[in-house]
Amino acid sequence: xxxxxxxxxxxxxxxxxxxxxxxxxxxxxxxxxxxxxxxxxxxxxxxxxxxxxxxxxxxxxxxx
Numbered sequence: 216x217x218x219x220x221x222x223x224x225x226x227x228x229x230x231x232x233x234x235x236x237x238x239x240x241x242x243x244x245x246x247x248x249x250x251x252x253x254x255x256x257x258x259x260x261x262x263x264x265x266x267x268x269x270x271x272x273x274x275x276x277x278x279x
Contacts, residue, residue, distance in 0.1 A: 222231045
C-alpha cells in the first residue's frame with residue numbers, strides 16, 4: 216500500500232503503467248511455460264476402451 220501511495224504522490228503514471236505491463240507479461244510467460252504441452256485431459260481417452268456389449272431389444276424383454 217505504501218508503494219502505491221508513493222507512486223501516486225510522484226505522479227509518474229507512464230513508468231507505473233509500464234512496470235505493471237512488464238510484470239503482467241512476465242507472469243503470463245511464466246505460467247505459459249509451466250503448462251503441459253499436451254493436455255492431460257486426453258490421458259483418460261488414450262487408455263479407455265469401449266465394451267462390445269449390446270443390450271437386448273426393448274420389444275424382446277419379457278415382463279414378469
